[in-house]
Amino acid sequence: MTQKEFNELSKRYLEGKTTAEEDRKIQAWYDTQPEFHQHNSPDEAAQTIGKRIWLNLRQSVYQNSTDRITRMTWIMGIAVGMILAFIWLSQFELPPPPTExxxxxxxxxxxxxxxxxxxxxxxxxxxxxxxxxxxxxxxxxxxxxxxxxxxxxxxxxxxxxxxxxxxxxxxxxxxxxxxxxxxxxxxxxxxxxxxxxxxxxxxxxxxxxxxxxxxxxxxxxxxxxxxxxxxxxxxxxxxxxxxxxxxxxxxVEAPKFVISKAEIEKLSFVDAPISQVFDAIETAYGLEIIYDEVVMRDCTMTTSFDEENLHDKLSIICKLLGASFKMVDAQIVISSNGCQ
Structure with a gap:
């Protein structure tokens, strides 16, 4: 395995993106490193563990490398990653990453x-x-x-x-x-x-x-x-x-539209009875609105539906109508004294 290949494999392993076969390669390499198995306590100082890993990497992985700058840069990155990985592994067994x-x-x-x-x-x-x-x-x-x-x-x-x-x-x-x-x-x-x-x-x-x-x-x-x-x-x-x-x-905290974007764009009202607006909200979000149709029969609204969330939309409607709303048992309850 080349220097570049091992670098990429180690990075993906720490990110939890390796396959089962690649996990076995990492484990096989880990098992050949005696320095890694001298400390099993999670209370071991990270600095001491880091020094041992650093020394092992320099001696066993890139002993024959001729490019000093590339070698030291690579070792620094992997050493830091392996310090964190070793401290983690010393506390519990690392399962393979979830896949299909x-x-x-x-x-x-x-x-x-x-x-x-x-x-x-x-x-x-x-x-x-x-x-x-x-x-x-x-x-x-x-x-x-x-x-x-x-x-x-x-x-x-x-x-x-x-x-x-x-x-x-x-x-x-x-x-x-x-x-x-x-x-x-x-x-x-x-x-x-x-x-x-x-x-x-x-x-x-x-x-x-x-x-x-x-x-x-x-x-x-x-x-x-x-x-x-x-x-x-x-x-x-x-x-x-x-x-x-x-x-x-x-x-839910942030209700989503349950209809298509094309259907949403058609929901525009000009001086429409409030009953039509509430019906549209029920259709758009799949939620039930409870209100007194007799009391609010004279209420009208000019509005359209856009990206604003449901709570903001209801707040604006109620403010314009002098009404209020609350959520009760997954229903929207509107309270109003009517419109003049």
């Missing part, structure tokens, strides 16, 4: 299945065998059975991930996140199940998601009828309060 399921070579994880863990500092895109896309956030992990998509589509999430699920009515897509379960046929949604939090968040971007609490005890019935459950549609969120075993439904 078909490329996974890790052994089964203690009766749970195959585990994908994002140990990098950036989002990792994973394409499952059914074609579904998962965007795994840093520090998050996903576990599924090796027979995934053969009999059912079921996964366990720790951390945060976005799912864009391939439709298959015969095989619901089920994600277990802590004490919460999300079940869909085909949709896109995100789940946040932080390890240090007792609460779980589910946000829906498109389609419908059935969310319900997990069984309280092993002997509890598999039926979800006696457990807290909700149906989520686009721009809706549910928060599971573990301590109270309760689901709280609301609207």
């Amino acid at each position: 399921v078909a490329d996974q070579t890790r052994p089964a994880v203690a009766q749970r299945g195959i585990e994908l863990k994002n140990t990098t500092f950036s989002d990792q895109k994973i394409t499952l065998s059914d074609g579904s896309l998962v965007v795994l956030k840093p520090g998050s992990s996903l576990v599924y059975n090796k027979n995934f998509n053969k009999t059912k589509r079921e996964l366990h999430l720790q951390g945060e991930a976005f799912f864009d699920v391939t439709k298959n009515p015969k095989k619901p897509f089920i994600v277990h996140a802590g004490k919460l379960t999300a079940e869909v046929l085909g949709t896109s949604f995100s789940i946040k199940n932080a390890e240090d939090s007792k609460n779980v968040l589910v946000d829906v971007l498109s389609g419908k998601v059935s969310v319900y609490a997990e069984k309280k005890a092993p002997n509890e019935s598999n039926s979800t009828s006696d457990r807290p459950s909700v149906i989520l549609t686009p721009n809706q969120r549910v928060k599971y309060l573990s301590a109270e075993n309760r689901l709280v439904k609301s609207i």
Whole structure:
């Protein structure tokens, strides 16, 4: 392996972008370096470890190099990277970077299945065998059975991930996140199940998601009828309060349009009844607006839809009409005394 090749391979390894075969090459090289194995304590001073790695790199990797400037520049960059990598590796085993399921070579994880863990500092895109896309956030992990998509589509999430699920009515897509379960046929949604939090968040971007609490005890019935459950549609969120075993439904922080850009451009109104404007908002965001049609029957509005977010749009409308709004149970509630 040439100097340039090893440089590029080391850089991609530290970024979590190497293949399983390249991981083995790095491990094989690491195993031949006795200096790396003399210190296993994560409390060892970084400066001492750095000196040992620096010396080893100079003696064993580029002993025969003739270009002194290139050699020292390269060694400096790799030494710093390897110091950080060694301190990290001394504390826990580094799993291979997440890739498509078909490329996974890790052994089964203690009766749970195959585990994908994002140990990098950036989002990792994973394409499952059914074609579904998962965007795994840093520090998050996903576990599924090796027979995934053969009999059912079921996964366990720790951390945060976005799912864009391939439709298959015969095989619901089920994600277990802590004490919460999300079940869909085909949709896109995100789940946040932080390890240090007792609460779980589910946000829906498109389609419908059935969310319900997990069984309280092993002997509890598999039926979800006696457990807290909700149906989520686009721009809706549910928060599971573990301590109270309760689901709280609301609207996502930044609702997105659920219609095309061409349809949005057609939403323009001149002295239109407020009912038409509210109907348009419901269509554009897939959210329900509650208001007193009798009280606001004389209210009119001249407006159009653009890139401003929903909260700003509602704030402007209510200010012009002398009204107010609030979000209640994933619905928009407008309060008004009418228009003169």
